[in-house]
Each structure stands twice: as structure tokens, then as C-alpha cells.
Amino acid sequence: MISGERFLAIYRITGSEKEAWAKAQDLCLEETVEFPEELVPPGMIREHVFGHIEEFTPYQNNQSYRVVISFAAETAAQELTQLLNVLFGNISLKPGFCLEHLKLPETLLKNFRGPRFGRDGLREWLGVPERPLLFTALKPMGLSAEELADLAYKLALGGIDIIKDDHGLTNQVFAPFAKRAALCAKAVEKANRETGQNCIYVANVTAPATEVLARARLAKEAGARGLMAAPALIGWDTLRQLADDDRLALPIFSHPAFLGSFVTSRENGIGHAALFGQITRLAGADATIYPNFGGRFSFSSAECAQIAQGTAVPMGHLKPIFPCPGGGMSLDRVPAMLESYGAEVIFLIGGGLFKAGPDIVQNCRYFRELAENWVKPQR
Amino acid sequence: MISGERFLAIYRITGSEKEAWAKAQDLCLEETVEFPEELVPPGMIREHVFGHIEEFTPYQNNQSYRVVISFAAETAAQELTQLLNVLFGNISLKPGFCLEHLKLPETLLKNFRGPRFGRDGLREWLGVPERPLLFTALKPMGLSAEELADLAYKLALGGIDIIKDDHGLTNQVFAPFAKRAALCAKAVEKANRETGQNCIYVANVTAPATEVLARARLAKEAGARGLMAAPALIGWDTLRQLADDDRLALPIFSHPAFLGSFVTSRENGIGHAALFGQITRLAGADATIYPNFGGRFSFSSAECAQIAQGTAVPMGHLKPIFPCPGGGMSLDRVPAMLESYGAEVIFLIGGGLFKAGPDIVQNCRYFRELAENWVKPQR
Helix, strand or coil, X not given: CCCCCEEEEEEEEECCHHHHHXXXXXXXXHCCCCCCHHHCCCCHHHHHHCCEEEEEEECCCCCEEEEEEEEEHHHHCCCHHHHXXXXXXXXXXXXXXXXXXXXXXXXXXXXXXXXXXXXXXHHHHHCCCCCCEEEEEECCECECHXXXXXHHHHHHHCCCCEEEECXXXXXXXXXXXXXXXXXXXXXXXXXXXXXXXXCXXXXXXXXXXXXXXXXXXXXXXXXXXXXXXXXXXXXXXXXXXXHHCCCCCCCEEECCCCCHHHCCCCCCEECXXXXXXXXXXXXXXXXXXXXXXXXXXXXXXXXXXXXXXXXXXXXXXCCCCEEEEXXXXXXXXXXXXXXXXXXXXXXXXXXXXXXXXXXXXXXXXXXHHHHHHHHHHHC | CCCCCEEEEEEEEECCHHHHHHHHHHHHHHCCCCCCHHHCCCCHHHHHHCCEEEEEEECCCCCEEEEEEEEEHHHHCCCHHHHHHHHHCHHHHCCCEEEEEEECCHHHHCXXXXXXXXXXXXXXXXXXXXXXXXXXXXXXXCECHHHHHHHHHHHHHCCCCEEEECCCCCCCCCCCHHHHHHHXXXXXXXXXXXXXXXXXXXXXXXXXXXXXXXXXXXXXXXXXXXXXXXXXXXXXXXXXXXXXXXXXXXXXXECCCCCHHHCCCCCCEECHHHHHHHHHHHCCCCEEEEECCCCXXXXXXXXHHHHHHHCCCXXXXXXXXXXXXXXXCCHHHHHHHHHHHXXXXXXXXXXXXXXXXXXXXXXXXXXXXXXXXXXXXXX
């Protein structure tokens, strides 16, 4: 019944050596049996179901410890929901635990298809083999579906690769989902016919549980060529369901709304690379949106670099995915972002694209030029 | 198109007066239009779609401010997912914002059925009109379905009102869901026939997106008379879907696994009352499980009192629900808990019930006695 295969989770545990060790021991029980150790007789449960401390080493300051815990593959029940529960379920409620990294054996990984497209697949889907990709959002909320479609047309005309609904656009009376998706997809197709380019419209399907798949199907029928959703709002496994649906078979963009509390504290939560990289890949997203350093959010450049690493760190058959730094970005920051991320990135610029000048089509063309010019010297 | 009806969210924003004011202004845009203010022309969007600062008052220390923001009802699109997104979507990614309280007008509340049973309904379901309710969990993970059922029988025999799967029991090979639910429901029914009491078995349906409803139906058919799920793992709106399903029509118990990061920081996240009380009620749970003060978790007694308040604070037609303090509780703490919570509480004792003595049936009887004895002097 027990394969003996175990998966590893690496935590940063805060405290003195003694405190951190006690916390690590507590975690081994809390995340598995949640039961007094002394009441568990010798045998299978104690030997296999308990988490095991595999490594325990101080970080430089000796005020936190890097702790590697192993869990029996069977505890995760081949489910993303239960895997997350073992990794960070009850322990999320206790202070001083940060889940920094996962190492999953093939026994476990085989339960997850992971990203359908990944970086290479998305580049093929877009017909852009090398340069950084350009991404923007339709906004502000309050515009009509016609106004958003008109905007989508201009953004596509200017050479943007990916145009998404703003994550706050769901099914408001201002621009109801079905109408918006139909008009925006059509507007982008029209621009593509004129430019000969291959821009895609990505519909936001963050929605009530009974609506997510229905909206995704409707969007696909209307001509959307990608889907976005916020896993903290719809559930991580609902994101996976979208990604795995063979009738949809569309690239999936993960949005970080409602997810911030996992990373706003240094001592508690889930590390940037694990959350926006590894877990997002396990859930099947092809691209992970997060707030870039230097914008209006507070992620550091080191944290953003960790995310980029997490999008590509080896995870068996799981494809690398695109980091999509965004959030208060402006065009004059593109060169610095190219320095940080290289070409394997999707630049998400929303408001900054509108601020750059009165002609939005021209602004897009300039954005495109920045991305295209950069690649050439690297060849 | 705009009703003029607005809902209120109350935040604690950290910073000096100037910083907190700037953060409040930022929130008004970030959670709605996510667009540069200067680019929005006068008119409907500016007047209605923007969040508005309604009140701004310092907390005692002048290092944080109580800020009341109003949002147009239409921004929430009659969806729980989008309501949460407006309340705490992108702002979750910025430091210094804590969502403390919601005030929703009937325009918005009418979209949510809320708890089907609530406190009164659950008391009727259990046939216990007055005394505190007794709740425990089947564990540890690794036991077989037969062993868990045997345990369920003993716990029911001892007079427990509600027996749930441990939240880590999903569909592991040790005790697969279908078999476990069937055997445990049957074992509890058997005990009820012997005692004449009315104990219920509550199945944990925290599961992959495609499995949640299927397991819930299967559990109901097998005789489970309640369902538990962790909204942070399945999605808040999936919890609502379970609660609203008229074919299920079972009491819903919300579990806090994976939810801790929202409350581990004092400055960021969602306040205890709003998260475990108000939002849990909006999602339709009849009872909210959370770690009690003085146990192995770190919630303070003030935070637990806030949760209890949040379970009953007026919210239009939404029924009050039961607080279920648990987590490292022991029988000798029941009197102190009775002092804190009064009779309108469900005591969740897991491991502590096993630790109290070698005979689990006797331990349950003692637990029941503590609860029954308390009520009489209050009459």
C-alpha cells in the first residue's frame, strides 16, 4: 500500500535552533496525522505517514533554518488540493513557516499534466520564436464592450502579442462577459488581418464555480485564443481543470489577485518561486503574472528573479512557463527589465502604455520596437 | 446602468497619516479601474466605478488608520469571486492593508443565499436546542476505513454530536473516500440506534475541482449528514456551490487549512472576523472551524472573540453560524472555553479527546457531561 516514494518540501523555519527544530517536528505531524505522537503505536503510520526531517541547516543569521521534510507520496492522494494541504495546510495557521521549494518525484508528478503549451508552445501559438513577448490589458472597468473592443483593435494594430481583459472585468453590466469576449476577439482578428500579425485575445474567466468552464467555452467559441484566471479566487485545482480540458486546449495565464497574503510576510507563507513558479506550473498555467520590482507593488528584484527561476526549475515533465512581470510598469523601464529577464519573458504593461503618449497605436509600436531591437545584438 | 448603491469595506491601513491617505487613494483605483487616474475623463467611471474614501480615522497609536471605502455594487458583478477581488484582489499584493469588516447592502446580499442551516437550523438538525455542541475528528491518517469507522462508532456511542473526517483524509489508499464515507456513516447510524441520540458523520469533500460535488453526492447517499471543505483549497465559491446545492441540502463546515497566510501578519491580510466570520457566511458555511486560543496555534483570545462576533454580526438575511474553536484543545480547557464562548459554540476536540484517558467512549461521555452541566445554571 505504501510505495516508499517520498516527496520533499523545503521550508524556512524561523526561530532559534531549538525552536526551529521543535517547529520542524511539529510540522511533520501537523501536516499528516494531526495527532499526538505518543498515541501512535510503532508501525506503518509512524514510519511512513509521519513527515520526516531530512535536513536541518541554519541560514546565515542563525535565526532561521532551512528544513527539508519528506512526505510519503500517498499522503497527497494524487490530488493537487491534498498536495497543497500536506505542503501548507494547517501549518499556514502557525507563525514562522515559509514553504520555499518543492521536489516531487515522478510518482507524484505523473498525476499532473502541467502546462499544455509552456514557453515553447506559447511561442509557437503566437508565432514569435525569439523576442520577448508583449502583453497588455483592456481597461478601465466601466467602459462598454464596444469601447473595450475598439481599444483591443488599436492595441493589436500597434503590434501587441497578447491582449487580456483586465482581471477585474468579469460579468459586470458595463461590459457583460459574452458580449465583451465576442467583440474583443473579433476586433483582434480584424487587426490581425490588417497587420498580418498573430495577436491573441485572452478572456478573463475568473468566475463563480458554476461559470468558469462555461465562460471558457463561450470565449473559445467567440475566438479567444487564451484564458486568464486568478487561482486564489477560483481555486488552484479549478485552474488545473481549465488547463487540462482538451476541448479548450488554450494557453492559460495565471493572475495573482487575492494571492498576496502568501508573500507579504517574510517569515510566513509561501516563497515567491514556489508560489508563482512551481505551484502555478503544477496547476497547468503557461504563464504566471506577478507584480514586477520597481513598479507600484513591493516585490524586490531578488524576489522577481526567484520567480523567473521557479518558472523554469526542473520539475520532471512539467514544461517551463513564462514569467509575466507587470504592475505599474512603464515603457522606459523595458530596457532594465530586458537586462533582468532576458528574452524569455512576457512584458505586461497596462496603464503605462496609455501614459506614454496620446496615440495608443504609436505607443504600442514603440513598445514592440524596444522588444525587437533587443534580440538582434544577442544573435 | 448604475444603481448608485454602494457597499462598504473597512480596512486598517498602516502608515503615517500622509502615507495611509495615499494608500487609501491607491486602493480606490487598484481594486476597481487599475488605471492611471489622470487618464480617466470626468463622468460615470470617475464618479461611480472608482472606490471612494468615506471615512478616515486614526487608530490609537496614529500608526494605522481605519479607512472606510465604498464601491459601486455593480463592480462586484453579483459574484462572490469578483466581490472578493474588489475587496482584496491586487491590494493583497501590497503591504499595509488589512480588510477588517464588510457592510453589504441588500442589493448585493440578495445574490447570496448564505448559510442554509445557520445556528438554529443546525441545532434542529442535531436535535440539541441549547447546550454547546460537541465535535471531533477521525484520525490519524493511515488508519483503514474499517478502523476509522470503528472509531466513529465509539465516538458516537460516547455522545459526540458531530464526527468529521480529519481534514487531511481525502482519497488516500489507506482509506479511500467512498469506502470510508460508507463505513463511517453506517457506524454512526448504528451507534445512534443504540444510544437513541442523533450524532452526524461529516465527510471531508476537499477534493479536486472535478470531484467535489461527486464526493458530496456520494457521501450523502452513503448517509453522511454534513460536509466539510477547506475554501482556501477548493475555492470560496466552490464552498458556496456545495452550500447552495438543493440536492445536497446538508450542513457545511468550513475548514481553515491553507488559509493561515491571510491572518499571520498583523498589518496585512484579512481580519479574523471578516475572514472566518463574514466571508465564510457569505460562502454559505453553517459552521466555521478555526484554531482556538491557548492551543497549539497562535490565535489570541481577542482574535477568537472577534471570530465569534463575525459569525453573528448582522448581515441582512444571512443567518448567524457556529464558531468551532479547535486545534490542540483538551478537555480540561472546556470550562474556560465555556466562559469565553457561552453555549453558542461547537467545541472541536481531536487529539485531546484521545489523550484524556485510555477509554475513548468514557472520554466522550465526560466531554458531553461538561457541556451538559454548564447549561443548567444559566436557565
